[in-house]
Amino acid sequence: xxxxxxxxxxxxxxxxxxxxxxxxxxxxxxxxxxxxxxxxxxxxxxxxxxxxxxxxxxxxxxxxxxxxxxxxxxxxxxxxxxxxxxxxxxxxxxxxxxxxxxxxxxxxxxxxxxxxxxxxxxxxxxxxxxxxxxxxxxx
Numbered sequence: 001x002x003x004x005x006x007x008x009x010x011x012x013x014x015x016x017x018x019x020x021x022x023x024x025x026x027x028x029x030x031x032x033x034x035x036x037x038x039x040x041x042x043x044x045x046x047x048x049x050x051x052x053x054x055x056x057x058x059x060x061x062x063x064x065x066x067x068x069x070x071x072x073x074x075x076x077x078x079x080x081x082x083x084x085x086x087x088x089x090x091x092x093x094x095x096x097x098x099x100x101x102x103x104x105x106x107x108x109x110x111x112x113x114x115x116x117x118x119x120x121x122x123x124x125x126x127x128x129x130x131x132x133x134x135x136x137x138x139x
Contacts, residue, residue, distance in 0.1 A: 003032070003033045005030075005031050008028075008031045008036075008072055009028050009029070013027070013028055015068075016028075016064075020060055020064070021064050024040055024045070024057060025045070026038050026039070026040045026061055026064055026065075027039055027040075030102075031072065034073075034104060034105045034108075035069070035102055035104045035105070036068055036102070036103050037065070037100060037101065037102040038061065038064065038065045038068075038101050039100045039101070040057070040098065040099050040101070041097075041098055042094050042095065042097050042098060042099055043096060047095075051095055052093045052094065052095055053093065053094040053095070053127070055090050055128075058088065058090065058099070058119055058127065058128045058130075059086060059130065061099065061101045062086065062103075062119060062128070062130035062132065063083055063130075063132055064101075065103045065117055066086070066103045066115040066130070067081060067082075067083050067132065067134060068103075069103040069105070069113075070113045070115070070134040070136070073105070073113065074136055078138060078139055079136050079137065079138060080136075080139055081113065081134040081136055081137075082134060082135050083132055083133070084133050084134065085133045086130060086131070086132045086133075087130060087131050088128055088129070089128060089129050089130075090127070090128045091126055091128060092121075092126065092127050094127055097122055098121070099120065099121055099127055100119070100121075100122075101117050101118070101119050102117065102118050102120075103115045103116070103117045103132075104117075104118075106131075109136075110136070111135060111136050112135060113133070113134045114132075114133050115131065116130070116131055117129070117130040117131070117132065
C-alpha cells in the first residue's frame with residue numbers, strides 16, 4: 001500500500017472527534033512512513049495547579065500519537081493496536097505556547113510495536129521523552 005500523508009492526517013483527525021484528543025485540542029500535523037507528529041496547545045486546560053504543563057496531559061499526547069502511529073502500519077480491516085505500556089521522563093516545564101509530539105518506530109514486530117515519542121516546544125527544546133509499546137491484535 002502506498003503511503004498517503006494527507007489521507008493519514010485526515011483519518012487521524014477524524015477518529016479524534018469526541019475523544020480526549022479533541023478535548024485537549026490535539027491536532028495531527030505531519031506524517032511519514034515511520035513517524036507521526038501532532039501538536040497540542042499549552043494553556044490552563046492542560047495545566048497542573050502551579051500553572052505548568054501537566055505531566056498527564058503530556059503522556060496523553062504521547063499515547064495518542066504513539067497509538068495512532070501503529071494504526072498507520074497495520075491492516076485496520078484485520079488488526080487493531082492496543083497500548084500496553086507507556087513511560088515518560090519530563091525534562092523541562094512549559095507554561096504556554098505549543099508542544100509537538102513526534103512518534104518514531106523503534107521496533108516493528110508482527111505482534112508488538114515500540115515507539116519513541118519526543119515532546120518538544122516551538123524552539124525544538126526537549127520537554128519530555130516517552131516510549132509506548134503497542135500490542136497488535138487480530139480483530
